[in-house]
Every structure is written in structure tokens, then in C-alpha cells.
Amino acid sequence: VKENKITESVVEKAPETVKAFVESVSVEKTPAALSNFVEVKDYLNSKLFDDIRVVSRQEITETVENNNIPEKINQAYLDTLVDISEHQLIQGRVVGLNERDVLIDIGFKSEGIIDRNEFSEDDLPVIGNQIEVYLEFLEDASGNTILSKEKADFMRRWRDLREAYANQTEIIGKIIRRIKGGMIVDLEVVQAFLPGSQIDVRPIQDFDIYLNKNIELRIVKFNEARKNIVVSHKVILEDSLQVQREILFKELEIGSILEGRVKNITDFGVFVDLGGIDGLLHITDLSWGRVNHPSEIVSLNDDITVKV
Incomplete structure (x- = not known):
């Protein structure tokens, strides 16, 4: 009997607890919670863009034509645009x-x-x-x-040498070493080839005397693709001798006595540089006596007096 009374008391109190909980969750508060939701727009609806202004191509063209930007401002803007590309x-x-x-x-x-x-x-x-x-x-x-920086120095110097080749202007180079067929010349960053035949108008016996010396040069070959340059000192000498040659031809006549330098020795005679003109001194005219070879009488670069 006692157990039945306890059970009845619990059952009687239960409805009051449920009632209190239901009252705490009031229906009146529900709209406030729903008000936090944002209305979802239908972005596929064509009326969504009714308030957007449509501009025609003609209006854009007229606007651009009417907006004349001052030249100074436009140039300042263009200066800020840098075209950067590799190489x-x-x-x-x-x-x-x-x-x-x-x-x-x-x-x-x-x-x-x-x-x-x-x-x-x-x-x-x-x-x-x-x-x-x-x-x-x-x-x-x-x-x-x-x-x-090194490649910039090379490209800048290459650009200057291209202009020197186009204008046929003279440049200064330093002979740094000897190789087969000629010399290597330092043109400041860029190196060039100087053929042995283009060093002087006379044959050269000892190339080493030109090492580590500065020399005036002119570019005779400029290969852009292979970055190859060939220079000559001989062409500069020939240009200077051309003037002397013209003057000498005007004054030269049979019987003239001239000073010259032995330029080359062959089996049949000696070639003498007369200052722009090469003259042949035959072996039979070297001496009154018999001469087996011209080298018995003269040597290269000897100064001699000859008669035309």
C-alpha cells in the first residue's frame, strides 16, 4: 500500500513539469527566430536585372571621344607601363x-x-x-x-661594336694571346680574331712581339648569329699608304733614287717597300757578282737604296 501511494504522487506531479516546459517554449517567440532568415533571391529570374542600365556601343564611343586626356598626363601614365620580357x-x-x-x-x-x-x-x-x-x-x-651584369656588359659592348662595323670606325683592342692562324684581341668584354695576315702589310716573323700591346683595328667581319668578330690592322695601314702611294706615283720616274725597306725575299729577288708601293729588286741587280740566293745579300726589314 505504501508503494502505491509513492507511485501516485510521482504520477500526479509529472503533468505540472511538462506544463512548465511547454509554457517556457512559447509560440509567440517563434516569429522572432524566423525573422533572422534572409530571403533567397532567384538569380535565374530575368527581372533581377531590370534596374541595371544598359549602355550601347555608340554611347561608349562618344564618351571616349569627349574625354580628352591632357598629353602630359597621358604620357606620365604611359611611362608607368614597362614592357618586360626575357633576354x-x-x-x-x-x-x-x-x-x-x-x-x-x-x-x-x-x-x-x-x-x-x-x-x-x-x-x-x-x-x-x-x-x-x-x-x-x-x-x-x-x-x-x-x-x-656580365651579359649586360657583353650585349652593350656588342651593340657598340655593331655600330662601329656599320660605320667602319676604328677601335682599340689589346692582343692577349696567340693561336693558330693569328691572335686573340680583347675588345673590352668581347673578344675578336685577328688573322696573322691582317696584322701588318709586311710579313711577320715573330708574332710574340705584339702580345699585350694595344693596336688600332677595324672590324672586317661581324657575325651576329655566331657572335663572331674578325678584325684587321692591315686595312688601316693600307688606307694611310694609299695617300702616300698616290703622291709617290706622281713624283716617280725612271732614274729616281729612293730609300726602301726589304719587305719579302724570294728565290728570284727582293720586294722592297718604297712607302706605299712595292718594288721588285731582281736577284741579278743585287750585286755585280754572282748571287746564289738574295738572302746572301739582304735580310728582312733591311733599309736599302734603290734606283728605278
Whole structure:
């Protein structure tokens, strides 16, 4: 009996608890919660763009024609547009240095990098310097913009030599070493080939005397594709001798006595440089006596007096 009374009391209290919970969740509060939801638009509905203004092509053209931008402002804007592409010379500004690289601002999205070893310690730039560089890669495998000073120096010098070849102007080069057939000449960054036959108007017996000497040259061959240059010193000498040759021909006559230098020795005689003109001194005219070979009487570069 006692157990039945306890059970009845629990059952009687249960409805009050459920009633309290239901009252706490009021229906009146539901609209407030629903008000937080945003209305979803139908983006496929054609009426969605009814309030958008449509501009015709004619209106755009008329607007562009009416908006005349001052020339100074337009030029200033165009100057900010930099056409950057690989394998070209470009101006840049030094913005940083570290132990390995020199950072250059070329107007690209990131700074370019030059290996510091390309600069000598005496030629190392400082921050703010403007230098001309060669753009090798806009982005390498690591995403870096790779620049080169050495290639920029080469391309700049190559450009100057191209102009010298076109205008046939004289340049100065330093003979640095001897190779088969001629000499190698340093033209500041660029090297050129000087054939042995183009060094002098006279045959040369000892090429080593020209080593480490500066010499006036003219470019006689310029190969753009192979980056190959052939120079000559002989053509410069021939041009200067041409004037002397013309003067000498006017004064020359049979019986004239002239001073000359032995230019070449052959079995049949000696060729004498008379100052722009080569004269042949036959072996029979070298001496009153018998001569087996001209080398018995004269040597190369000997000064002799001859009669025409």
C-alpha cells in the first residue's frame, strides 16, 4: 500500500513539469527566430536585372571621344607601363645587397637577383644606383627573377661594336694571346680574331712581339648569329699608304733614287717597300757578282737604296 501511494504522487506531479516546459517554449517567440532568415533571391529570374542600365556601343564611343586626356598626363601614365620580357637589356635600381646577391628593382612584381660574384669589389654598386642589366628569366624554378651584369656588359659592348662595323670606325683592342692562324684581341668584354695576315702589310716573323700591346683595328667581319668578330690592322695601314702611294706615283720616274725597306725575299729577288708601293729588286741587280740566293745579300726589314 505504501508503494502505491509513492507511485501516485510521482504520477500526479509529472503533468505540472511538462506544463512548465511547454509554457517556457512559447509560440509567440517563434516569429522572432524566423525573422533572422534572409530571403533567397532567384538569380535565374530575368527581372533581377531590370534596374541595371544598359549602355550601347555608340554611347561608349562618344564618351571616349569627349574625354580628352591632357598629353602630359597621358604620357606620365604611359611611362608607368614597362614592357618586360626575357633576354633583353633593362634599366634597374639597386635596392639591396647581401653576401650572395644584389637585389635590383626592374619594375616587375618582385626584385631581380644578380650573383654578387659578377661584380668586382671596386665595382660593387650601392643602394640607389641605376644600372643596366640583362634579364635572363622572369621566374626560375624557385620563382626568382634572374638578372646578369656580365651579359649586360657583353650585349652593350656588342651593340657598340655593331655600330662601329656599320660605320667602319676604328677601335682599340689589346692582343692577349696567340693561336693558330693569328691572335686573340680583347675588345673590352668581347673578344675578336685577328688573322696573322691582317696584322701588318709586311710579313711577320715573330708574332710574340705584339702580345699585350694595344693596336688600332677595324672590324672586317661581324657575325651576329655566331657572335663572331674578325678584325684587321692591315686595312688601316693600307688606307694611310694609299695617300702616300698616290703622291709617290706622281713624283716617280725612271732614274729616281729612293730609300726602301726589304719587305719579302724570294728565290728570284727582293720586294722592297718604297712607302706605299712595292718594288721588285731582281736577284741579278743585287750585286755585280754572282748571287746564289738574295738572302746572301739582304735580310728582312733591311733599309736599302734603290734606283728605278
